[in-house]
Amino acid sequence: MSYLKEVKRVTTTSLQTMKGAGEKIAMLTCYDYTMAGLLDAAGVDVLLVGDSASNVMAGYETTLPITLDHMIYHAQCVSRGAKRAMVLVDMPFGSYQSDSSIALASAVKIMKETGAHAVKLEGGEEVVESILKITKAGIPVMGHLGLTPQSIHQFGSYGIQGKGEEAANKLIKEAVMLQEAGCFGLVLEKIPAVLAAQVTHALQIPTIGIGAGVGCDGQVLVMQDMLGMNDGFAPKFLRKYASLGEDITRATTAYVQDVKHAQFPSPEESY
């Protein structure tokens, strides 16, 4: 029956085809079932269960405290809500850095317990062995270069990365390494637009930028930032498509007033 027509899932192959066809890839972070359904229906290609959940869902200052089990919980919720989008899960800090067998075990746990389709991890040369091992097990991996927030204490700030010839050459070299290790895509965070375009041109796999200019094959933003729910955060790269923070405060204030003045519920809203 036509109303039961199956929705075609976005896969690593579809993302590769999109790059080939010059069709941009829209990715957003997502951490729960309700939002997953809404973002999926709006045509987002990839829902990233980002470790930014540590900041925007749990209220921590960095992405470091979130655990593998917390990420698995968020990914399970998103997987239940997404019908078309690929569900991509960040491997949290500490779940892959120590050695490649631990990295594989963490990736397998994510895939077994969440219904997600791929994992993402941060870093260059130092994570190549883990990527080789995880992809050999049949798990698609997306890389992440440039500003990698799990290394914030090493960077010392959330400033732009890949500035200057040496840093730019290192980033290009590592991007190629990640592609050769089997990554199906690469996030480029907070690097000069010219460098991101150069990496995008040099790679066969799609690049997804955040603060990396329009030359990437796709873009990603943190959902709460994009929807205007996080007023304190306004970096240059962020475009706010709504003011949900203001809307929520206005609606909630009206609700509180109605309750306080016995204006809610009305007889029509009562049994």
Ligand code: KIV
């Ligand atoms: O966790 C996250 O939100 C991310 C994006 C910023 C790419 O990794």
